[in-house]
Amino acid sequence: MDDLKFGTRDKRGNWTPNDHLDIAPFWRGKFSELGKFALGYVWPWNAFHMATAVLYWIFIVPDMETMKTLSWGWALWLFAANAVGVFLLFGGIEFFYYVKRKQETRFKYNGKFPSEHPSDVFWFKSQNLDNFLRTYIFSVPLWTLWEVGALWAFANGWAEWLNWEDNWLYLSMLVLLVPAIHEIHFFVIHRLIHTGFLYKYVHSVHHNSINPSPWSSLSMHPVEGFLYFSEILWFMLIPTNPIVMLFNLHSTGFGAINGHIGFDQLELTEETTMPSHAYAHYLHHKYFEVNYGGDGLIPLDKWFGYWHDGSKEADEQMKERFRKKKAKLAAKKAPTPAE
Numbered sequence: 529m530d531d532l533k534f535g536t537r538d539k540r541g542n543w544t545p546n547d548h549l550d551i552a553p554f555w556r557g558k559f560s561e562l563g564k565f566a567l568g569y570v571w572p573w574n575a576f577h578m579a580t581a582v583l584y585w586i587f588i589v590p591d592m593e594t595m596k597t598l599s600w601g602w603a604l605w606l607f608a609a610n611a612v613g614v615f616l617l618f619g620g621i622e623f624f625y626y627v628k629r630k631q632e633t634r635f636k637y638n639g640k641f642p643s644e645h646p647s648d649v650f651w652f653k654s655q656n657l658d659n660f661l662r663t664y665i666f667s668v669p670l671w672t673l674w675e676v677g678a679l680w681a682f683a684n685g686w687a688e689w690l691n692w693e694d695n696w697l698y699l700s701m702l703v704l705l706v707p708a709i710h711e712i713h714f715f716v717i718h719r720l721i722h723t724g725f726l727y728k729y730v731h732s733v734h735h736n737s738i739n740p741s742p743w744s745s746l747s748m749h750p751v752e753g754f755l756y757f758s759e760i761l762w763f764m765l766i767p768t769n770p771i772v773m774l775f776n777l778h779s780t781g782f783g784a785i786n787g788h789i790g791f792d793q794l795e796l797t798e799e800t801t802m803p804s805h806a807y808a809h810y811l812h813h814k815y816f817e818v819n820y821g822g823d824g825l826i827p828l829d830k831w832f833g834y835w836h837d838g839s840k841e842a843d844e845q846m847k848e849r850f851r852k853k854k855a856k857l858a859a860k861k862a863p864t865p866a867e
């Protein structure tokens with residue numbers, strides 16, 4: 529497919545989409561765009577995370593009697609399921625689009641592939657190996673730890689469990705709100721770890737991948753992984769059904785890939801593509817101090833002045849903000865004038 533119909537490529541081979549990012553239409557009063565927005569909201573990613581949540585519930589999550597008691601058996605079983613799931617999803621996209629380079633650099637924001645750039649910041653100088661190992665050593669175990677804790681709480685009645693028959697309307701509304709909960713939680717913890725000490729020792733690990741690929745998605749310092757997956761705690765407070773909780777967990781775990789695909793569109797056939805929803809977070813990896821949240825469903829970035837929609841104007845605003853920040857820092861460091 530000709531990606532130059534949808535964007536431009538610079539001399540370095542970096543592709544930029546023509547369409548700028550927009551916050552959700554109801555915040556802009558564009559109610560005529562609601563239909564298109566709703567379709568993109570559900571399909572394909574949230575539908576995929578919901579489908580995997582239901583599959584887990586049917587085939588993987590043990591029965592409640594088993595989960596009343598903590599044991600290595602069912603915890604390791606869940607770990608294995610998560611590890612395989614991540615391997616298939618992240619590894620699959622990595623394999624076809626980064627190893628086989630199925631669509632070369634069409635729709636790719638950064639014209640280079642991480643494997644072409646060995647760097648000392650990574651374990652074994654390899655972004656891929658570093659990211660892969662951190663995913664499996666820290667993030668998938670932490671994901672499973674929170675999951676086991678939450679299911680154990682549900683099994684013992686410590687978290688309020690609503691059934692679908694009597695609460696289908698409320699639970700359906702809650703399903704629709706899950707991506708909003710995810711965006712708020714992610715924004716808050718992400719903004720927090722972009723401060724001094726936490727950035728330097730914790731979050732910088734994730735930002736070593738300036739040109740992210742699927743394996744970068746969960747490549748985090750364990751403190752970040754712990755905070756990232758703590759999102760499940762919302763469902764210890766909000767009455768829900770474990771399937772909704774799993775949907776949220778999968779949007780967090782499997783859904784981490786969305787921001788790190790590196791391509792704006794994944795070509796499925798000659799004529800059809802699948803949107804990655806990666807652009808906002810790609811810009812975060814490129815510029816660091818913009819777009820702490822997601823796609824603008826709850827536009828916290830816009831409200832706090834961090835929003836970058838990919839346009840030249842947003843670039844200017846960002847540079848102005850950085851200039852002001854620098855001046856403020858310089859003023860702080862300057863010696864106080866003698867009285």
Ligand SMILES: [Zn+2]
Binds near residue numbers: 788809
């Ligand atoms: Zn990231």
Ligand SMILES: [Zn+2]
Binds near residue numbers: 812
């Ligand atoms: Zn960050």
